[in-house]
Amino acid sequence: MDGGFYEEEEEMRKRHKTKLVHEGQYVAEVDIDVIEGETGWSPYLSLEDAYKLDDVRNALRRGDIKGAAKLARVFTLKPVTL
Numbered sequence: 001m002d003g004g005f006y007e008e009e010e011e012m013r014k015r016h017k018t019k020l021v022h023e024g025q026y027v028a029e030v031d032i033d034v035i036e037g038e039t040g041w042s043p044y045l046s047l048e049d050a051y052k053l054d055d056v057r058n059a060l061r062r063g064d065i066k067g068a069a070k071l072a073r074v075f076t077l078k079p080v081t082l
Helices: 047-062 065-069
Strands: 013-024 025-038 073-076
Touching: 013 047, 025 047, 025 065, 047 065, 065 073
Parallel strands: none
Antiparallel strands: 013 025, 025 073
């Protein structure tokens, strides 16, 4: 108890997840951890994983495939003709 406020410790769980980032003709699979808890804000990402998603998206927008590939698995999308 600090200053009259009670801070309850909450059990936080991390769950591994793969997010897809699509930009133009590319898609990247980005591995992140989703944090789950008992709050109304759950599930959410760590700040580091949020920046990682942003970095991959920005690299794909710039056409920096090598940069995106350092953080994720990058694929080229090819239209299917029937």
